[in-house]
Every structure is written in C-alpha cells, then in structure tokens.
Amino acid sequence: MNYLKEDTIAALSTAAGKSAIAVIRLSGKNSFQIIDKIFKTHSKPEQQAKHGYITDGIEKKDEVLCTFFKAPHTYTGENLVEIAAHGNPVIINEILNLLYKSGARPAEPGEFTYRAFLNGKMDLVEAEAVCALITSKTEMSAKAALNSLSGEFSSKIKNIRNAITNLIAFMEANLDHPDEDITFLSRGEKLLRLDSHIKDVQNLLNSYKTGEILQQGIKVAIIGKPNAGKSSLLNAILGKNRAIVTDIAGTTTDTVEETIDCCGIPLTITDTAGIRDRAENLIEILGQEKTRETACRADILILVFDSSSEPDCNDAKIADFLKKSDLNIPIICALNKSDLPSLFLSSYLLNRDNMAKVKISAKTGAGIADLLDEIVKIAGVSESKNDYLMINSRHFILLQNTLESLTRTKQALSARDADEIACFEALNAQTALNEILGINVKQDILDTIFSTFCIGK
Ligand code: GDP
Structure with missing residues (x-):
C-alpha cells in the first residue's frame, strides 16, 4: 500500500447505492482544513457534530451532518471527519469529487484500518478481525470476530509471548552465569513452564478449525439418484x-445453491x-x-x-x-x-x-x-459457547511455527548441553508470536491482508 503520512484520504464508508444516509470518511493531517473549504455551518464551534451544507462555493450540494474527531483519539489515530450525507450516489460522487479537489485523495481498500494499525490503534489480529466482522455470515461468527476485535485473541497471544520473553531472560542469565542454576530458575521449572506454554499454543491451534468454519462456513452437497x-x-x-x-x-440438470444459518x-x-x-x-x-x-x-x-x-x-x-x-x-x-x-x-x-x-x-x-x-x-461447533475466536490461516501457520520452536526448545533444554539452541528456538517462538500481532511483518504480507478489505474501511 502506498501510504504517505502527509496524505489525507476520503472514501464512502457505507454500501454504495441508494440509502437514507451515507457516510463519507475523511482522515489525515489536513482533514479539518479540507472539510472547511466545502462545509458551511452555523453550529457552535465547540460542537463535535455540526449541521450544515456541502457547497462548491457557488451552490449547495447537500445538507449534511459532519462529525469531527480530533487525533489521536480516533479510529485511525488521525484527524477524522465523518460526513453523514443523503444516500444518493450522484450526491456522494459530487461530495467526494469536491473533497478530492480540495486536497484529499481516494482511500485504498482497508486504508483507514491500515492507518489505525500503523498508528498503534489496533494490532494486526484486531485489524484482521474488523474484516472478519464485516464479512461474518451468522450471529455466532460475528460474535467470534468481535471477540478477536475486542482483543481477546491478542491478549492470549501477548500472555504467551510475555511468558516466553520472561523464560528467555532466565535462559540468557543462565548462559551468562552457568553455575548459578538455583539463583535463577531451575531447569525443571523451565521445562514445566514450557509445557504450559506448549499447551496454551495447542489450545489456540485447536480453535482454528472452529474459527474457520464460522468464517468460511461449511459446504454440504446433496447427492443421490434422480x-x-x-x-x-x-x-x-x-x-x-x-x-x-x-x-x-433428470429435472435438476444444474446445481442449486443456498446458504443458511444452521x-x-x-x-x-x-x-x-x-x-x-x-x-x-x-x-x-x-x-x-x-x-x-x-x-x-x-x-x-x-x-x-x-x-x-x-x-x-x-x-x-x-x-x-x-x-x-x-x-x-x-x-x-x-x-x-x-x-x-x-x-x-x-x-x-x-x-x-x-x-x-x-x-x-x-x-x-x-x-x-x-x-x-x-x-x-x-x-464440532457448540451454539452455547460464546468465546470462539477468529483464528485465520495466517495465525494458524505462525502458531504452528511457535509450537515447533517451543517443542525444540524443550528438547534442547532437556538435553542439558544445548542451552544456546534452546534459547535460539525460544526466540524463534517469540518472533512468530510477535508476527501474529503484526510486529516486524513484511510489507507484502500487510499489503495482502489489507487488500482484502473493502474501500472505506
Ligand atoms: P430429486 O430428483 O432427487 O431432486 O427428487 P425430488 O425432490 O424432485 O422428488 C422426486 C419425487 O419424490 C417427487 O414427486 C417428490 O414429491 C417425492 N418425494 C420427495 N421426498 C419425499 C418424501 O419424503 N416422501 C414421499 N412420499 N415423497 C417424496
């Protein structure tokens, strides 16, 4: 994604087509200056939501409500304006064109959420959950996405990551002072802790199948003779x-497909x-x-x-x-x-x-x-459970890497003469967990993730 901090972006955030109200979002350093050029209001300056008109300077284009959000406490972490206009595509196009002429540029798919991620408003797991929430097909899959968006999955990852970081500190201390095993953390205690972290990762891996089923659904084919x-x-x-x-x-000659919430x-x-x-x-x-x-x-x-x-x-x-x-x-x-x-x-x-x-x-x-x-x-999905998480294939692969690294850490630690390898493998596990959260993730991976978002999100 061609992200330039100086750019101010604009896009329609609600679905295209006719509707009672449509919301256009404007985000970036110059949002307030840009909207000032095309929005005339008599509302008091201290009001966050202001009633007024969008105008090209000659004639009114629409009667709107603009809500102003000042950085950093906004969705994107930048100055942000939400224009609630009448949901007519002709009017929306006119307003967007006025915004572009006044200095904004069209937002790329997922760019508002991408900015929120870059500005530390959410981690990558939460950003991915935004997309999962929008595309959820049932109440239950929406709940699972919301659990991830609210940080439940992230906090599980952070807890494991922090515990491993702590373990690495003990391992490194032992490498620096090999004779002081008792003072730091005994080998037995380290192995016990590792077992518990391995179990936590395994539990998350086990939830992947359910998350995938809730997000992607299940394909059932009815077959049989005529x-x-x-x-x-x-x-x-x-x-x-x-x-x-x-x-x-032979009446049904083609397939007939329907999706239901079961x-x-x-x-x-x-x-x-x-x-x-x-x-x-x-x-x-x-x-x-x-x-x-x-x-x-x-x-x-x-x-x-x-x-x-x-x-x-x-x-x-x-x-x-x-x-x-x-x-x-x-x-x-x-x-x-x-x-x-x-x-x-x-x-x-x-x-x-x-x-x-x-x-x-x-x-x-x-x-x-x-x-x-x-x-x-x-x-294997139980309707009565409401703590499902949205674990996608990216998370799954990284969790598998974490599990493999932790298993190798345990093997090396048990071998007693391979403490340096144990430390190296524990660091690999830490890196994989960080990657799930979006820390040190390659640009092309970020581009792929956010390109699946819709424009305006
Ligand atoms: P298909 O070719 O396998 O899709 O079969 P249809 O659904 O078109 O049904 C073929 C015939 O069986 C129709 O006359 C249906 O009314 C009849 N039929 C389907 N299910 C039942 C059933 O459970 N009981 C009875 N008695 N007839 C059925």
Whole structure:
C-alpha cells in the first residue's frame, strides 16, 4: 500500500447505492482544513457534530451532518471527519469529487484500518478481525470476530509471548552465569513452564478449525439418484420452495445453491443433478459432471436414498463413484421417504467410517432436525459457547511455527548441553508470536491482508 503520512484520504464508508444516509470518511493531517473549504455551518464551534451544507462555493450540494474527531483519539489515530450525507450516489460522487479537489485523495481498500494499525490503534489480529466482522455470515461468527476485535485473541497471544520473553531472560542469565542454576530458575521449572506454554499454543491451534468454519462456513452437497428426493430435501431444509420438485427423473440438470444459518454455522447447501446409470442428453451428462465436482469440493456429503424402493443400478453407480473418487469426507446417508413403507436394504449402504445414517421424510419434515444435528455434530461447533475466536490461516501457520520452536526448545533444554539452541528456538517462538500481532511483518504480507478489505474501511 502506498501510504504517505502527509496524505489525507476520503472514501464512502457505507454500501454504495441508494440509502437514507451515507457516510463519507475523511482522515489525515489536513482533514479539518479540507472539510472547511466545502462545509458551511452555523453550529457552535465547540460542537463535535455540526449541521450544515456541502457547497462548491457557488451552490449547495447537500445538507449534511459532519462529525469531527480530533487525533489521536480516533479510529485511525488521525484527524477524522465523518460526513453523514443523503444516500444518493450522484450526491456522494459530487461530495467526494469536491473533497478530492480540495486536497484529499481516494482511500485504498482497508486504508483507514491500515492507518489505525500503523498508528498503534489496533494490532494486526484486531485489524484482521474488523474484516472478519464485516464479512461474518451468522450471529455466532460475528460474535467470534468481535471477540478477536475486542482483543481477546491478542491478549492470549501477548500472555504467551510475555511468558516466553520472561523464560528467555532466565535462559540468557543462565548462559551468562552457568553455575548459578538455583539463583535463577531451575531447569525443571523451565521445562514445566514450557509445557504450559506448549499447551496454551495447542489450545489456540485447536480453535482454528472452529474459527474457520464460522468464517468460511461449511459446504454440504446433496447427492443421490434422480427422484430420491434431493430437491425436496433442500426445500425442506430451507423451509421454502427453492428447487423444482417433480417426479420426472433428470429435472435438476444444474446445481442449486443456498446458504443458511444452521445453529450459528453458515451452511452452503448444494442440490445437485441426480446421478444415474444412463444420462439421457448432453445437458444431463454435463449436470452429472458438475455433481461430481461439487461432491469433491464439499466438506460434508448428504447421500439421499429413496427408502421406499429397493436399491437399483443408479444407487450402485453412486456407491461406485464414492469408491472410485476415494473422498475422505464425512457422509450422512439420508434414508428419505420414511413416510412410506421401507423396502431399502440398509446392508446395501457402503460400510465406511465417518458415515452417519438418518431416516428422513422431506415430504413431512420428519428427521430433518436430526439431519441438521448430525451436520452440527460433524462441524464440532457448540451454539452455547460464546468465546470462539477468529483464528485465520495466517495465525494458524505462525502458531504452528511457535509450537515447533517451543517443542525444540524443550528438547534442547532437556538435553542439558544445548542451552544456546534452546534459547535460539525460544526466540524463534517469540518472533512468530510477535508476527501474529503484526510486529516486524513484511510489507507484502500487510499489503495482502489489507487488500482484502473493502474501500472505506
Ligand atoms: P430429486 O430428483 O432427487 O431432486 O427428487 P425430488 O425432490 O424432485 O422428488 C422426486 C419425487 O419424490 C417427487 O414427486 C417428490 O414429491 C417425492 N418425494 C420427495 N421426498 C419425499 C418424501 O419424503 N416422501 C414421499 N412420499 N415423497 C417424496
């Protein structure tokens, strides 16, 4: 990011399009001088929020409310103005152009938060949580992002980092004065402390999967032979008629996708074209190809069987596809049409680990809740917990580096004759933890992180 401290930046911070109110942000050294050129007000100077007009000097452009935030107690740590204007794109463009003509430049994606990070208003974990919060798809994922934004994840990292720094101080003291083991911290005590830090890092690593599930969601593919009731199942889960249901085989020729909030987990469910032994036309063949691709990309497969009929060559085709593709993902067998007498042989189902069976009726809704419970169980997310953190893949890699370095520290310390190596490895762990917080992070990594933000944030 081309960040120049002298620059004052401006951008629309609310969503583009028509709205009752839109907020334009202006941040930088010259924010107050720039707004002064285009904002006329009769409000008292001491008022923080001032009512007035944006004007080009000849005519009024909009009636607005400008709120003034004086550095350093602002989001960016710089002088900042928020213009609450009428949410008409034509007016917003006029105001932005006036700001640019008066000395501001357009903000780059995430530049307000980038400035907040550079000015010490937040660390990198908190800055990343801003983006995660905006893109959260469920209440629960928003809560996890907010926990990270409020510094809960950062303080866990800082606590481990500080404890390791303390341990390094003892290790270095021992290196300088090798005979005074007792005076400083015994080897046994150091190893005990290391064990506890390793456990703390492991606990954070274990939370990664949940954080990723809450942020990215889970992809569930519904597959099965034509007429098994796949589209009916999608509709039953959504509680609305999203996919076309008929008893004509081959009706669904393309995938149909919807995202729902399932106990706090963003669940993207895809209804696929039925797999059958002999597809009847090119569209169906292409549809089945897409089914296979969707199944391979899914996190969980729901295999729908029609339990009111005996297994046939189409069910065999699906079993064959699963065997050949060697998919190592959890499968839920949904024995559909449980409202009708069962003719299905359970022994026919594939026998493999990671496979649950649920009796359902997409028609009556029976068993749908059990099916969703099974998905939540596989995801391992508990709705009653509210202390989840948003740990992303960058944090995960650095936490893994920390764990490896701490494990090597322990090995070296246990070996008794490798104290210098132990110290070196502990310093590596400290560096990795600092990097999570954004200390000594390379510019290209920062650029990549902030480029994923929206403009105006
Ligand atoms: P798909 O081809 O696998 O997507 O199957 P559909 O959802 O289009 O359903 C095929 C036929 O089975 C339709 O006539 C549905 O009404 C019927 N059907 C689906 N689920 C059930 C069920 O649970 N019970 C009964 N009795 N019929 C069902």
